[in-house]
Amino acid sequence: MFNLIVSGGGWEPHRDSFGSGRVLEYTDAAIAQRFMPNKVLDINAVAKLPTLFMSETQGAGNQVAYVGTITQLKLSGTDFQIEYAVDPAIRPIPNSSLLRMARELGIEEFEFSRTHWAIKDADLYKALLRNLYSDLPTPKVFQLSPEPANNRMVSAMMPFSAGFDGVYAALGAAAEAVGKKCKRADDIWNHDAIIQDVVSLICKSSVVICDLTGKNANVFYEAGIAHSLGKDVILITQSADDVPFDLRHLRYIQYLNNGEGLQQLTAKVTDRLETLAAGR
Template sequence: MFNLLVNAGGWADNHDTFSHGRILEYTAPALVTQMRVDGVLNIAALTAMPTLFMDEMRVDGEEFARIGTIMSIRDGARGQVLLDYIYDANVPPIPIAEIYRLRSRLGINDYEFSRTHWAVKDVDLFRFMLTELRGSRRHPRIFQLPETATLVNDQLSVMMPFANSALVLAAIQRAAGSAGMRCDRADDIWDHQTVMEDVVALIDRSAIVVCDCTGRNANVFYEIGLAHAWGKEVILITQNQADIPFDLAHLRYLHYHPNNEGLATLEAQLLARIRTLRGG
């Protein structure tokens, strides 16, 4: 989750005031009950989240937003609260026009760009930055990618040895379908002249990547590295625990048997994990 603070007058460097009456506008009712208990703001919860500070959007579209952390929230005079905050020095200013373009990913509607308010959004802000706002870092030398990522929230991809059982793939596809996701494997796609281009394009747009480490396939491990580097949710599976390399052994993985009972268990475990990653 993250705080979205929009202010018509812009933001001072480290502290400012905000109208108490506009806090938690445009916030889902379930989140409101978490952030305001018996009419009192849950300051611990609000200050624990990252914050996106924005000016109200102007016609010229030249404003920039900043990402930072609220350090303290105190009562002020005349229905105001006093905020102390710091901006993250490692995150450069973000054009508000870019946030507007990607507003649906952040759960922000059009009206919020011209309304001073404080909302809480149920979106992982830093994952959003990794998958959407990373254009300057997307310059691989051996394959081509669009300048900015186009994350498809219901896209799941499967990375596994081409020779692996079709029954394993079918179990993964059933789990994805039950969770309301489309499921693709690179060899099912022919959008580019090379298989490698199709693989990286599929990983790039996927929200979740399932990787089968069975057999220690070098291609799969390369694809796991890409998925991790691009901030994807990666689910590791394997028929043999010894096939999980040392550098990945600290991560949780699903161990399955390639028989009917084992694949049924894998399907159920994958479905549960996918639903957890998608927030329910």
């Protein structure tokens, strides 16, 4: 089951209000009785359901909906005050896409143009997965790992050279300082093609550190993959001149490849990893 809340005026970020007179419209009678016994909304019960926050389809019909959860709900006068969080892992969904899967979601076409709150007896996430995510572009030269990312894994993308062994050790120390483990592709051999090991490592990592030193084409390619997969990426380099033009708007850590410089690199990467962990 899921909440379908359709607003005529769009949705303000994180909090909004909704008129109590239209709560549980177009909801099966048995479901309405379950969640609104004696015509009093069971706030705790509805807050546990995933929610589709939709705007009424108007004009050109380019409105989008968001999937999230209700974090706080209270009745104030004749309106419910809603605080909510949008799921960052689910991209905004055009109303036109929802219309194509309306039958599967139990939504009537007229509901797209009426402000109301309904509870639908359908699996929202399964419908979205089947209709919106099964047709995503599929890479042809490697496969993305189906395994979820490990929050304790950090990967290092750098040139395969003994000159970077000290850098790798410094990154490993930074990862250990925050309770994580750092790996690079030459630590593993699970596939015949090295690019598959690299991509699998990126997929499984919570953070990807890319050393741009020397303008290494492989590292640039791997940084692009990590960015495309939505990973948190930490860019490091020994020379600012090695940062490509398309990445110069992003912050990076510059370091010296000597004892003191690597100690400073460990400290700066540790700070960044702690910041990223705090923001999750």
